[in-house]
Amino acid sequence: MEEEEEEEEEEEEKEVARGSRDDTSPQEPFYLLRNMTSKSHWKLLALALVLVVVMVWYSISREDRYIEFFYFPVSEKKEPCFQGEAERQASKIFGNHSREQPIFLQLKDYFWVKTPSAYELPFGTKGSEDLLLRVLAITSYSIPESIQSLECRRCVVVGNGHRLKNSSLGGVINKYDVVIRLNNAPVAGYEGDVGSKTTIRLFYPESAHFDPKIENNPDTLLVLVAFKAMDFHWIETILSDKKRVRKGFWKQPPLIWDVNPKQIRILNPFFMEIAADKLLSLPIQQPRKIKQKPTTGLLAITLALHLCDLVHIAGFGYPDAYNKKQTIHYYEQITLKSMAGSGHNVSQEAVAIKRMLEMGAVKNLTYF
Numbered sequence: 001m002e003e004e005e006e007e008e009e010e011e012e013e014k015e016v017a018r019g020s021r022d023d024t025s026p027q028e029p030f031y032l033l034r035n036m037t038s039k040s041h042w043k044l045l046a047l048a049l050v051l052v053v054v055m056v057w058y059s060i061s062r063e064d065r066y067i068e069f070f071y072f073p074v075s076e077k078k079e080p081c082f083q084g085e086a087e088r089q090a091s092k093i094f095g096n097h098s099r100e101q102p103i104f105l106q107l108k109d110y111f112w113v114k115t116p117s118a119y120e121l122p123f124g125t126k127g128s129e130d131l132l133l134r135v136l137a138i139t140s141y142s143i144p145e146s147i148q149s150l151e152c153r154r155c156v157v158v159g160n161g162h163r164l165k166n167s168s169l170g171g172v173i174n175k176y177d178v179v180i181r182l183n184n185a186p187v188a189g190y191e192g193d194v195g196s197k198t199t200i201r202l203f204y205p206e207s208a209h210f211d212p213k214i215e216n217n218p219d220t221l222l223v224l225v226a227f228k229a230m231d232f233h234w235i236e237t238i239l240s241d242k243k244r245v246r247k248g249f250w251k252q253p254p255l256i257w258d259v260n261p262k263q264i265r266i267l268n269p270f271f272m273e274i275a276a277d278k279l280l281s282l283p284i285q286q287p288r289k290i291k292q293k294p295t296t297g298l299l300a301i302t303l304a305l306h307l308c309d310l311v312h313i314a315g316f317g318y319p320d321a322y323n324k325k326q327t328i329h330y331y332e333q334i335t336l337k338s339m340a341g342s343g344h345n346v347s348q349e350a351v352a353i354k355r356m357l358e359m360g361a362v363k364n365l366t367y368f
């Protein structure tokens with residue numbers, strides 16, 4: 001009898017090993033246990049666990065983002081702001097008269113009284129007046145009431161630098177009255193590090209985000225920095241729905257751009273001129289081949305020193321020239337190599353920014 005039982009057991013074990021029998025049968029707890037402890041089931045269990053953890057983490061992080069996107073917390077303890085402070089600092093760098101310049105170009109200066117400009121784009125408007133006239137007729141130049149009415153304007157210029165990655169500065173950035181962003185720098189998906197408020201965005205056709213509605217607020221001012229006459233032509237064709245021209249750009253700009261003309265402003269090229277001259281000591285009248293110019297970030301700091309009372313910066317600073325692998329942006333993997341031939345001297349700019357930090361004209365939220 002015992003022998004028979006042993007034989008049966010042996011036979012059962014062989015069947016399980018061959019896989020010819022359902023060993024998970026509830027009537028046979030021994031096989032069930034063996035099966036549970038088998039490698040493949042542990043793997044499945046671990047996978048399910050990882051899946052649950054990822055799902056929980058994702059839903060929490062989505063919720064954070066949601067709150068951050070719609071809730072601009074009002075600061076309880078705002079940095080003290082002194083009216084006219086940035087102006088005082090700016091006059092030390094740029095001279096006394098730069099405050100008299102309008103921030104945005106106005107139709108009246110090109111219509112009844114043509115203001116002759118000494119320089120061509122990007123430092124002046126010489127030779128582009130007719131195109132500009134058409135653009136100014138369909139755009140606006142006013143500074144919004146929400147900025148105009150502030151007693152003291154606290155501004156932050158957000159550079160596109162990698163130093164913003166994992167900075168958790170989003171909440172801090174959102175608290176400024178005016179948040180200035182540059183080019184196609186994204187906000188969606190990066191709210192925790194860069195915030196979600198955009199008061200002003202500087203751009204040129206090649207740097208315009210293809211979907212401006214995703215990366216801006218409905219009332220964001222989209223400020224065109226013109227480098228060449230074609231840039232005026234591009235904005236005119238977009239806003240008046242005229243035939244687009246594809247040639248003449250170093251990178252294909254959007255052909256359809258869903259924006260309200262009331263949001264568009266044209267930056268006064270005077271700010272490009274003084275950034276080049278006073279911050280970088282660049283020659284303003286350059287031979288055709290040499291096209292040195294300030295970066296859009298340095299231009300934005302120059303603009304902020306004229307528009308605001310307090311200027312803070314974040315996300316500025318490039319890697320050292322020998323650091324060939326370091327990515328430069330907080331949102332994409334590209335290196336300094338991508339900037340070769342773009343007409344910028346980033347080490348010279350770093351000296352200019354350090355000077356402004358040292359004299360207290362601007363403060364930095366990230367390291368420099």
Ligand SMILES: CC(=O)N[C@H]1[C@H]([C@H](O)[C@H](O)CO)O[C@](OP(=O)(O)OC[C@H]2O[C@@H](n3ccc(N)nc3=O)[C@H](O)[C@@H]2O)(C(=O)O)C[C@@H]1O
Pocket residue numbers: 158159160161162182183184206207208294295296297298315316317318319328329338339342344
């Ligand atoms: C290939 C190329 O021409 N790249 C230029 C890009 C490019 O055109 C746009 O990103 C659109 O694609 O634009 C520039 O600059 P970019 O758009 O990269 O960055 C905006 C501004 O942030 C500051 N910055 C950026 C990265 C970094 N590591 N440190 C920084 O301080 C700079 O002040 C910079 O101006 C530009 O317009 O200035 C300058 C870059 O040279």
Ligand SMILES: CC(=O)N[C@@H]1[C@@H](O)[C@H](O[C@@H]2O[C@H](CO)[C@H](O)[C@H](O)[C@H]2O)[C@@H](CO)O[C@H]1O
Pocket residue numbers: 204206227249250293295296338339340341342343
């Ligand atoms: C003549 C011409 O179109 N030159 C282009 C530069 O303007 C352009 O630089 C880019 O020009 C922009 C203006 O259009 C901004 O100044 C930007 O910071 C700068 O990097 C480079 C980009 O790699 O390509 C050349 O062919």
